[in-house]
Amino acid sequence: MDPKKLRYAKTHEWASIEGGVCTVGITKFAVDQLTDVIYIELPDVGDHTFAGESFGEIESVKAVSDLYAPVDGEVSEINEKLLDDPTIITKDPYTQGWMAKIKVEPGVTLDHLMTLDQYEKQIASEEH
Numbered sequence: 001m002d003p004k005k006l007r008y009a010k011t012h013e014w015a016s017i018e019g020g021v022c023t024v025g026i027t028k029f030a031v032d033q034l035t036d037v038i039y040i041e042l043p044d045v046g047d048h049t050f051a052g053e054s055f056g057e058i059e060s061v062k063a064v065s066d067l068y069a070p071v072d073g074e075v076s077e078i079n080e081k082l083l084d085d086p087t088i089i090t091k092d093p094y095t096q097g098w099m100a101k102i103k104v105e106p107g108v109t110l111d112h113l114m115t116l117d118q119y120e121k122q123i124a125s126e127e128h
Contacts, residue, residue: 001025001094007070007113010122014094015070015110022071022108025098026058029123031090034060040086042067042078042099049073049102051112056099058089070113073102 001023006014012030016023031037039059049055049069056067078100082088089097114122 001098003028003094004116006094007110007115008119008122009068009070009113011066011068013068013070015113017071017104017108017110020104020106020108021076022073022102022104022110023098024067024070024100024102025093026067026089027119028093030065031093031097034058034062034065036061037086037089040082040089040099042082043075045075045078047075049075049100058086067099069102070110071102071104071108073104073108075100076103077101 001016006016008014012027014025014027037058037060041057043055049072051069051072053069054066055069058065058067079098
């Protein structure tokens with residue numbers, strides 16, 4: 001996944017739609033803030049997600065954070081490797097660290113999410 005082609009939520013999830021399926025993960029910024037990820041709870045295949053609502057949790061030695069769905073849809077796949085080794089997210093949040101794939105209705109876009117430039121401005125303001 002090329003970070004320049006992804007879209008971003010204010011809650012630090014990234015999203016990409018291809019062929020009616022939205023792949024979701026969390027950003028490197030979020031991973032860096034969490035530090036050592038020790039546990040992840042992902043939705044079940046078949047669960048429905050709703051944009052802006054929690055669909056799982058990620059836990060680090062510092063905090064537990066909700067994971068928020070960027071789109072409405074149905075979970076079609078989860079990254080089961082993360083359940084056994086959540087540190088994959090730390091090493092590679094954009095490729096091997098994806099969390100869930102959500103089947104979306106035809107015509108769904110990610111236009112409501114930020115571009116990389118917009119997201120970088122948001123995180124720059126959070127760091128002050």
